[in-house]
Amino acid sequence: MRLSRYFLPILRETPKEAEVVSHRLMLRAGMIRQEAAGIYALLPLGLRVVEKINRIIREEQNRAGAIELLMPTIQSADLWRESGRYDDYGKEMLRIKDRHERDVLYGPTNEEMITDIFRTYVRSYKDLPLNLYHIQWKFRDEIRPRFGLMRGREFLMKDAYSFDLDQAGAEHSYNKMFVAYLRTFARLGLTAIPMVADTGPIGGNLSHEFIILASTGESEVFCHKDYLTMTAPDAATDFDDKAGLDAIVKRWTSLYAATSEKHDAAAFAALPAEAQVSARGIEVGHIFYFGTKYSAPMKAVVAAPDGSLVPVHGGSYGIGPTRVAAAAIEAGHDEAGIIWPEAIAPFRVGLVNLKPGDAAVDGACAELYARLGAKGVEVLLDDTEERPGAKFAAMDLIGLPWQVIVGPKGLAAGQVELKNRATGARETLSPADVLARF
Amino acid sequence: MRLSRYFLPILRETPKEAEVVSHRLMLRAGMIRQEAAGIYALLPLGLRVVEKINRIIREEQNRAGAIELLMPTIQSADLWRESGRYDDYGKEMLRIKDRHERDVLYGPTNEEMITDIFRTYVRSYKDLPLNLYHIQWKFRDEIRPRFGLMRGREFLMKDAYSFDLDQAGAEHSYNKMFVAYLRTFARLGLTAIPMVADTGPIGGNLSHEFIILASTGESEVFCHKDYLTMTAPDAATDFDDKAGLDAIVKRWTSLYAATSEKHDAAAFAALPAEAQVSARGIEVGHIFYFGTKYSAPMKAVVAAPDGSLVPVHGGSYGIGPTRVAAAAIEAGHDEAGIIWPEAIAPFRVGLVNLKPGDAAVDGACAELYARLGAKGVEVLLDDTEERPGAKFAAMDLIGLPWQVIVGPKGLAAGQVELKNRATGARETLSPADVLARF
Numbered sequence: 001m002r003l004s005r006y007f008l009p010i011l012r013e014t015p016k017e018a019e020v021v022s023h024r025l026m027l028r029a030g031m032i033r034q035e036a037a038g039i040y041a042l043l044p045l046g047l048r049v050v051e052k053i054n055r056i057i058r059e060e061q062n063r064a065g066a067i068e069l070l071m072p073t074i075q076s077a078d079l080w081r082e083s084g085r086y087d088d089y090g091k092e093m094l095r096i097k098d099r100h101e102r103d104v105l106y107g108p109t110n111e112e113m114i115t116d117i118f119r120t121y122v123r124s125y126k127d128l129p130l131n132l133y134h135i136q137w138k139f140r141d142e143i144r145p146r147f148g149l150m151r152g153r154e155f156l157m158k159d160a161y162s163f164d165l166d167q168a169g170a171e172h173s174y175n176k177m178f179v180a181y182l183r184t185f186a187r188l189g190l191t192a193i194p195m196v197a198d199t200g201p202i203g204g205n206l207s208h209e210f211i212i213l214a215s216t217g218e219s220e221v222f223c224h225k226d227y228l229t230m231t232a233p234d235a236a237t238d239f240d241d242k243a244g245l246d247a248i249v250k251r252w253t254s255l256y257a258a259t260s261e262k263h264d265a266a267a268f269a270a271l272p273a274e275a276q277v278s279a280r281g282i283e284v285g286h287i288f289y290f291g292t293k294y295s296a297p298m299k300a301v302v303a304a305p306d307g308s309l310v311p312v313h314g315g316s317y318g319i320g321p322t323r324v325a326a327a328a329i330e331a332g333h334d335e336a337g338i339i340w341p342e343a344i345a346p347f348r349v350g351l352v353n354l355k356p357g358d359a360a361v362d363g364a365c366a367e368l369y370a371r372l373g374a375k376g377v378e379v380l381l382d383d384t385e386e387r388p389g390a391k392f393a394a395m396d397l398i399g400l401p402w403q404v405i406v407g408p409k410g411l412a413a414g415q416v417e418l419k420n421r422a423t424g425a426r427e428t429l430s431p432a433d434v435l436a437r438f
Numbered sequence: 439m440r441l442s443r444y445f446l447p448i449l450r451e452t453p454k455e456a457e458v459v460s461h462r463l464m465l466r467a468g469m470i471r472q473e474a475a476g477i478y479a480l481l482p483l484g485l486r487v488v489e490k491i492n493r494i495i496r497e498e499q500n501r502a503g504a505i506e507l508l509m510p511t512i513q514s515a516d517l518w519r520e521s522g523r524y525d526d527y528g529k530e531m532l533r534i535k536d537r538h539e540r541d542v543l544y545g546p547t548n549e550e551m552i553t554d555i556f557r558t559y560v561r562s563y564k565d566l567p568l569n570l571y572h573i574q575w576k577f578r579d580e581i582r583p584r585f586g587l588m589r590g591r592e593f594l595m596k597d598a599y600s601f602d603l604d605q606a607g608a609e610h611s612y613n614k615m616f617v618a619y620l621r622t623f624a625r626l627g628l629t630a631i632p633m634v635a636d637t638g639p640i641g642g643n644l645s646h647e648f649i650i651l652a653s654t655g656e657s658e659v660f661c662h663k664d665y666l667t668m669t670a671p672d673a674a675t676d677f678d679d680k681a682g683l684d685a686i687v688k689r690w691t692s693l694y695a696a697t698s699e700k701h702d703a704a705a706f707a708a709l710p711a712e713a714q715v716s717a718r719g720i721e722v723g724h725i726f727y728f729g730t731k732y733s734a735p736m737k738a739v740v741a742a743p744d745g746s747l748v749p750v751h752g753g754s755y756g757i758g759p760t761r762v763a764a765a766a767i768e769a770g771h772d773e774a775g776i777i778w779p780e781a782i783a784p785f786r787v788g789l790v791n792l793k794p795g796d797a798a799v800d801g802a803c804a805e806l807y808a809r810l811g812a813k814g815v816e817v818l819l820d821d822t823e824e825r826p827g828a829k830f831a832a833m834d835l836i837g838l839p840w841q842v843i844v845g846p847k848g849l850a851a852g853q854v855e856l857k858n859r860a861t862g863a864r865e866t867l868s869p870a871d872v873l874a875r876f
Contacts, residue, residue, distance in 0.1 A: 007505050007570060009559035033555060035510055036542065041555060042508040044570075050508075067445045070480040070488075072473055072592045073511060073575055074532075074544070091537045094512075096544075098591075099529045099579045104474065106512070106534075106544075117471060117479060121447035132445060132482075137511055137575070141537045153536075154510045 001347070002369075003382045007044050010394050021216055022329035023148030025338050029398045031325075038145025038153030045398060046325065048346035050156065053321040054135055056187045056343065057158050064180035064239050066131040066160050071113050073137050077103035079112040082298050094139045106139035111294050111316055114161040118312070119300040125165045128302065128312070129173050133160030135321065149326040150218070150282070160317040165304060167291065170313035174206065174289045175245040177317040179233050181210050181285050182252065184319065186232035189341020190328060192284055193227045195257040199288055209259060210285035210319075214330040217280030222268050224255035225275045259283075282327045289315040332422075338399030339422050347380040349438070350400040354388050354407035364416070365406050368431055377438045396421065404434055439785070440807075441820045445482050448832050459654055460767035461586030463776050467836045469763075476583025476591030483836065484763065486784035488594065491759040492573055494625045494781060495596050502618035502677050504569040504598050509551050511575050515541035517550040520736050532577045544577035549732050549754055552599040556750070557738040563603045566740065566750070567611050571598030573759065587764040588656070588720070598755040603742060605729065608751035612644065612727045613683040615755040617671050619648050619723050620690065622757065624670035627779020628766060630722055631665045633695040647697060648723035648757075652768040655718030660706050662693035663713045697721075720765045727753040770860075776837030777860050785818040787876070788838040792826050792845035802854070803844050806869055815876045834859065842872055 009030040017034075018024035026032045031046030042050055058068065074096070080086035086093075094106040107113065114132055122130065135158045145153050162173035178194065185192035190212050197209035211221050213228075233248050256268055259281070268276060294300070295311035304310050325344070332339040342348065349372060353365040362383075369381045380400065382391050388407075395403050405417040410428065418427045418434055447468040455472075456462035464470045469484030480488055496506065512534070518524035524531075532544040545551065552570055560568065573596045583591045600611035616632065623630035628650050635647040649659050651666075671686050694706055697719070706714060732738070733749035742748050763782070770777040780786065787810060791803040800821075807819045818838065820829050826845075833841050843855040848866065856865045856872055 005503065007507070007559075007568060030559075033558065035551060035554075036512070036514045036540075039510045039512055041510060041551070043555075044505050044507050047506060047508045065443065067443075067482050068485060069445070069482050070485045072477045072479060074474070074477055074577065074592050076474045094534065094536065096532065096534050098532065099581065102474075113473060113479070116473075117481075120471065121445075121468075130445060139512065143537065154512050 001380050003380060003384050006380070008398075009043065010397065018148065020147045020150060020330070021333055022150060022326035025329050025333060025397070026148055026326065029338060032149060038142055038151070040149060040152060040154075042322075045346045049325045049340070049344055050321050052344045052346075053188060053324050054158070057135070057184055057319055057321060060180045060184040060187065061133050061158070061160060063183075063235070064131070064176045066133045066177075066180075068134060069132055070134045071107070071110055071117075071136060073106055073139070074104050075107045075113055077105055079116055080105065083112045083115075083294055084297060085112070092140045092142065094141045107136075108138055108140045109157075109316070109318075110134070110136075110159055111161065111314070112298070115294045115298045115300045115314070118163055119298065122163070122302060124303050125305060129162060129164050129169055131160055131162040131173060131176070133158060133317070147326075149322045150330075152322065155320055156322045158319045158321060162315045162317070163300075163312045164314075165302065165310065165312065167313055170289055170291070170315055172242045172245065174287065174315050175242075175249045176239050177287050177315070178208065178249050178252070179237060179239070179245055181287065181317070181319070182232040182248075183235075183237075185210060185212075185284065187343055188324065188328070189343045190284070190324070190331060191228060193221075193223055193257050193281075194252055195221060195223065195259050196253075196262045197259060197286065198261050199290070206289040208253075208287050209283045211259065211281035212284050212327050212331050213277075213279045214282055214327065215280055216330045217282045219281055219283075220260045221258070221279055221281035222260075222263050223257035223277050223279075224271060225277050226255055227257060228277070282330055284324050284327050285317075285319045287315065287317040289313075333399070336393070337397035340399045340401060342401050345399070345401050347378045347400050349377055349379045349402045349404055350395045350398070351379050351381045352391050352395060352403060352405045353381065353383050354391070354405065356383055356385060358408050360411055361406055361408055364411055364431055368404060368406070368416075368434065371435055372438060375435070375438055439818050441818060441822050444818070446836075447481065448835065456586065458585045458588060458768070459771055460588060460764035463767050463771060463835070464586055464764065467776060470587060476580055476589070478587060478590055478592075480760075483784045487763045487778070487782050488759050490782045490784075491626060491762050492596070495573070495622055495757055495759060498618045498622040498625065499571050499596070499598060501621075501673070502569075502614045504571045504615075504618075506572060507570055508572045509545070509548055509555075509574060511544055511577070512542050513545045513551055515543055517554055518543065521550045521553075521732055522735060523550070530578045530580065532579050545574075546576055546578045547595075547754070547756075548572070548597055549599065549752070550736070553732045553736045553738045553752070556601055557736065560601070560740060562741050563743060567600065567602045567607055569598055569600040569611060569614070571596060571755070585764075587760045588768075590760065593758055594760045596757045596759060600753045600755070601738075601750045602752075603740065603748065603750065605751055608727055608729070608753055610680045610683065612725065612753050613680075613687045614677050615725050615753070616646065616687050616690070617675060617677070617683055619725065619755070619757070620670040620686075621673075621675075623648060623650075623722065625781055626762065626766070627781045628722070628762070628769060629666060631659075631661050631695050631719075632690055633659060633661065633697050634691075634700045635697060635724065636699050644727040646691075646725050647721045649697065649719035650722050650765050650769050651715075651717045651719055652765070653718055654768045655720045657719055657721075658698040659696070659717055659719035660698075660701055661695035661715050661717075662709060663715050664693055665695060666715070720768055722762050722765050723755075723757045725753065725755045727751075771837070774831070775835035778837045778839060780839050783837070783839050785816045785838050787815055787817045787840045787842055788833045788836070789817050789819045790829050790833060790841060790843045791819065791821050792829070792843065794821050794823060796846050798849055799844055799846055802849055802869055806842060806844070806854075806872065809873055810876060813873070813876055
């Protein structure tokens with residue numbers, strides 16, 4: 001993408017309303033714009049990041065056997081009356097009357113609707129296990145929305161829902177998502193630690209939150225130091241191998257890890273002092289096993305092998321892609337701006353033309369741009385008339401992993417500069433060597 | 439995808455509520471489920487089709503220089519008060535009060551919001567032309583929603599918005615989208631004819647609808663026969679070449695074509711009799727040039743080269759991907775079910791295992807499945823225990839372009855059957871020859 005033809009509205013001023021660093025940097029880097037309290041437009045750079053996050057989430061959901069569909073944002077209130085949550089959910093639910101005065105709502109989550117879809121079509125244990133997911137906008141009318149995409153009212157969520165004949169099957173489904181989440185966050189370039197969690201309004205009796213450590217995190221968390229260096233299960237993991245998944249989940253849950261709500265100070269104190277990590281954390285995923293909480297009142301039953309009709313055992317599994325984008329910034333930034341993990345950077349390379357109008361520099365940039373593109377490397381070419389200082393600042397701010405800087409003096413000597421955004425390391429090398437790097 | 443692990447709830451009965459063929463076939467083929475009046479879930483097969491449509495739309499929008507962002511579904515009422523449309527829009531707009539009793543609404547379109555984004559960031563003619571688009575859910579509270587995805591209340595829309603310094607620039611932007619739409623519909627496998635149209639609540643003085651001919655179409659249309667065989671501009675079209683685009687648009691608008699609202703019976707009668715096509719049509723795209731209708735009241739101004747501040751000239755450009763999916767079925771089906779164009783078929787090949795449990799048949803299917811997959815061919819393998827008759831009927835119903843049928847008798851002779859869904863043509867050939875075809 002040529003910046004002269006892109007829409008990247010960088011802000012020079014630090015926006016006053018932004019209380020956390022991700023909010024501030026996303027506004028400054030032209031990634032988001034607030035449209036109303038807690039409601040944001042994803043500007044082109046922000047959308048690219050969220051789409052990359054979505055793609056990795058999808059690939060790992062599919063690998064674990066989940067099937068994508070897409071439910072609508074507006075739901076009938078009647079479904080929520082059936083489950084008993086219509087009154088429970090309180091003012092966080094955006095309640096709407098349509099033109100015929102029917103009660104509808106903007107879905108804050110989809111347990112009811114997916115259970116309704118399930119009971120419409122599925123009759124037999126032979127069709128289980130089943131895990132259906134979608135990536136769709138949700139709305140939760142927070143009383144005081146803050147922190148940009150970290151806690152918006154309208155936000156994107158990947159929510160998956162599993163259906164099994166019994167608890168043993170449901171635990172296998174839970175473990176599939178547990179492992180899928182380990183892989184997802186690792187691929188996103190984030191260190192996320194599964195922690196025992198409260199179930200809140202979703203309900204149920206087994207739940208883990210996946211928490212990223214960041215000094216700016218919203219809550220206090222406690223865990224064993226070994227979590228920081230554990231390696232996620234590899235792509236060859238067999239999700240049908242119940243015992244194998246059990247072993248992985250056991251390994252990832254046997255060490256101490258808890259949010260403050262579930263913290264056991266005595267157990268934590270019993271760890272060797274050097275293993276005790278007490279830090280701030282950000283929740284980026286949350287998984288639940290809730291048994292028959294929805295299937296029993298909503299009569300989502302299947303025929304068991306013995307012919308009896310039994311309510312299915314369910315679980316739900318959420319990741320907020322818009323929140324993940326913000327959390328990645330909380331975990332990866334410096335004074336100059338964002339430092340993206342390679343996997344979710346909006347572009348991999350920022351190519352800086354220091355002297356547009358100089359035929360040699362323009363030519364070298366055009367060739368690097370074309371040849372990197374041909375190799376599948378996504379490049380943002382700054383071909384604007386800005387001063388070099390402003391270009392460098394903008395590149396550091398938007399945080400692309402690599403910068404290639406092309407100026408007339410270096411080029412006369414056959415050289416360009418390659419800068420690593422995360423380390424700040426700079427090298428001088430030929431354009432051909434730059435191409436060879438990617 | 440193995441059907442035994444997929445979620446494809448085929449209905450044997452014809453749903454009573456479905457009045458048009460696309461609605462009926464999408465319900466029967468397990469593509470959609472109604473969640474409330476005019477509100478549908480896209481089941482996995484339906485989502486695959488819509489995602490393929492989205493991808494082609496995106497590629498052609500990007501090729502024409504439009505830039506993707508993503509605006510939220512919920513908008514502040516204040517923006518619509520500024521443009522004057524808050525009261526105009528009537529009961530079709532879903533009006534909502536949030537927990538703080540603030541007026542918000544579910545966006546039926548985005549002229550106001552994008553104009554607000556524009557005026558926040560863009561100050562100079564040097565940043566023009568600019569075309570921003572998104573693919574997002576919209577809500578229009580139709581009084582009597584009908585016909586499934588053809589006229590839903592919650593529906594997906596790709597809407598693009600162009601900004602130019604003056605009318606000449608805006609016409610170039612309009613022509614870019616005109617040509618992008620010609621290419622988009624051609625790539626989708628649809629014959630869409632641009633017709634002069636009314637502008638309705640969007641406003642403005644230049645507008646075309648893109649209309650697919652189908653005997654079940656919603657409205658009467660009239661056009662010159664030559665439209666049926668015209669070829670869309672190719673991928674090498676230079677969108678910056680104003681004169682070139684002008685010539686293309688002139689060619690595509692010089693022949694008679696009009697919806698009934700704009701029909702000129704005398705002009706139509708003047709065509710040679712054999713050139714007169716009078717048919718039913720379905721609107722799948724609609725483009726508008728509306729000048730300063732939004733920029734003037736909302737003060738979206740830029741500095742012109744002479745330093746004066748002028749309101750920008752705008753246009754908007756919509757395609758409904760969910761509607762396109764339905765329209766493609768209206769234009770492509772027979773008694774047995776859907777006939778998808780290759781470009782938007784949910785899978786390219788349906789591989790039918792006629793005898794699961796037979797080692798030779800299972801082996802041949804597994805090998806074809808793996809080798810077609812390795813070639814990038816999307817395959818749905820029916821490995822279920824259904825009777826052959828039910829499998830054939832389901833494959834015809836869901837309308838994949840190709841069926842490969844593997845049974846024990848044929849296989850003993852080294853043969854499988856290849857069926858073309860559109861023509862019904864069948865061939866007997868070896869598995870190796872099947873692979874060579876794709």
